[in-house]
Amino acid sequence: MSARVPSIKLVLLPKDTNAYGTIFGGVILSHIDLASAVEARKTAPHRYVTRAMHEVEFHEPVYLGDVVSFYSETVRIGRTSITVRVLVEAERWGVGGALRTGPHGEVVKVTEAEVVLVAVDEQGRPVPIRPDPVQV
DSSP: OOOOOOOOEEEGGGGGGGGTSBBBBHHHHHHHHHHHHHHHHHHOOOEEEEEEEEEEEOOSBTTTOOEEEEEEEEEEESSSEEEEEEEEEEOOBBBBGBBSSSOOSSEEEEEEEEEEEEOTTTOOOBOOOHHHHEEE
16 A cells, blocks of 8 residues: 555544444445455456455444545456455544544554456456457
8 A cells, every 4th residue: 555545534423324334344345445446446447347246344433423435456467357455544633623532543454455446348247358469
């Protein structure tokens, strides 16, 4: 995650919480999916569908009001698929905009995952990510 520029950065809202008042894991997964697609499109401008999510780990909860950043990087490019690693960090904020203090400090790694996307055409069929070399 070299440049440290997030693919997505946002504040999650009350509609995103679970029964315990923290952000629902499915909401985080949907944003991981979007962040991986943003990264894939930077690599090669195709239409992509998600094939798999691997190694999803929820390290810490995300709280209402946290500023959540999704950092992504391409880790593998296959013939029709691309694998993207996504790291999710939360910037903890307290009441009145003051940084929350505690055992984790101000920025916390909350989730990470690896996403496999497949480049497809308009009919949903896999297509090569890179064009084939010219035949001579």
